[in-house]
């Protein structure tokens with residue numbers, strides 16, 4: 384393959400759809416020998432770590448490389464760092480932090496968190512949960528260290544005191560760790576797309592970028608994020624999500640996964656699915672909050688309820704995918720509006736429909752069963768029991784006389800499947816053996832939680848923690 388061969392995103396997707404992702408990638412994102420790489424290379428950079436991807440995983444690794452006195456080059460194909468990490472809500476789940484101790488939630492442990500998170504009907508399991516244990520312990524250190532160094536967190540809340548929310552969300556988190564990586568000496572190269580892993584005698588020894596620069600290093604860390612923004616890969620691995628809206632950064636195209644597979648890497652849980660939540664159909668504004676934070680109801684486009692509104696946001700999103708046209712409405716009345724502040728932002732944004740009697744609203748949104756649904760719901764609320772779906776919170780009738788609706792639909796934003804790694808962040812081959820010289824962290828890897836039978840919560844710590852573990856492991860093994 385020529386290292387200077389380029390494809391637009393459109394042709395990348397088009398080809399993939401017809402020829403299959405793996406076959407297509409074989410000619411474009413792939414592996415080559417050192418000799419081939421040297422022949423193709425226009426110039427060569429020698430370093431200690433090549434880190435591919437400048438989100439939380441890549442930057443976490445770069446910080447640790449600098450702390451241990453190693454040189455590193457971070458390759459980021461976009462014009463700015465951040466990837467999905469910068470888009471994220473900035474919530475880091477960690478059990479047993481100093482912030483928890485200081486705010487009255489002391490005594491928490493990794494064991495307690497794992498017990499709480501274990502799914503009874505999980506498709507995968509791994510007794511001992513080695514990856515999750517490493518990740519949660521690392522998440523505690525991540526929160527404690529970043530906070531000690533000046534990163535702000537909003538106060539913890541009773542409903543989930545393990546959810547540490549960075550002040551300023553993912554954008555602030557990325558800006559903070561970028562600064563730290565730069566201060567630690569990382570060389571960051573933007574608009575630099577890695578295209579091939581260089582493999583010599585079974586060992587990964589470098590990376591070739593799209594412009595023909597060869598980066599040679601004893602350790603390569605893939606931190607390229609997930610594949611949610613690659614329609615061909617979504618179609619191939621999780622086709623049931625193919626026509627669902629996407630919230631993911633432009634760079635989340637699965638390239639690290641493809642490159643590593645071309646070098647012999649194994650993958651896990653590729654067909655396990657995507658994480659979902661409700662967004663506004665009009666504006667893509669996050670709509671996961673209203674159903675679980677106020678007494679309105681969620682209906683499909685016919686006007687029928689289909690789940691307990693206080694279900695986990697991902698459960699709600701996945702049920703939403705099964706509804707006609709996989710969309711629906713959150714319906715509330717003027718009493719709910721008056722009592723709960725969160726709706727005023729949606730009014731200001733201009734995405735609230737209605738302000739009308741129920742029949743009129745039902746007609747406006749084309750949901751014929753809505754009046755009967757509300758009447759039945761109000762009857763159940765008179766007894767305080769949701770006999771249909773078992774909703775347990777915000778049990779109150781919707782009595783109008785003025786009603787409103789928000790148009791909602793699920794989006795996908797996190798790929799569960801990805802590279803197979805061990806607790807030292809080594810990328811494993813298809814037989815489960817580490818590929819020498821190759822490490823990975825973050826969303827390019829399969830979710831530690833999903834593959835070990837727990838509920839997914841941790842994208843940011845999976846990046847930062849395993850990025851740092853990768854540097855430590857490579858340093859120890861050198």
Ligand SMILES: Cc1cc2nc3c(=O)[nH]c(=O)nc-3n(C[C@H](O)[C@H](O)[C@H](O)COP(=O)(O)OP(=O)(O)OC[C@H]3O[C@@H](n4cnc5c(N)ncnc54)[C@H](O)[C@@H]3O)c2cc1C
Nearest residue numbers: 436438440460466467468472474577608634825826842843
């Ligand atoms: C809307 C949203 C909200 C979220 N909220 C949370 C949350 O609150 N808490 C949480 O834990 N997780 C959250 N997540 C998930 C989490 O953000 C991601 O799992 C995590 O940020 C992934 O980090 P990463 O470093 O692996 O990848 P990314 O942050 O996506 O970074 C990967 C980088 O690699 C670059 N790249 C890709 N291919 C190449 C290539 N070939 N060459 C060079 N560069 C390349 C990309 O451009 C990108 O910048 C959220 C995700 C989204 C989309």
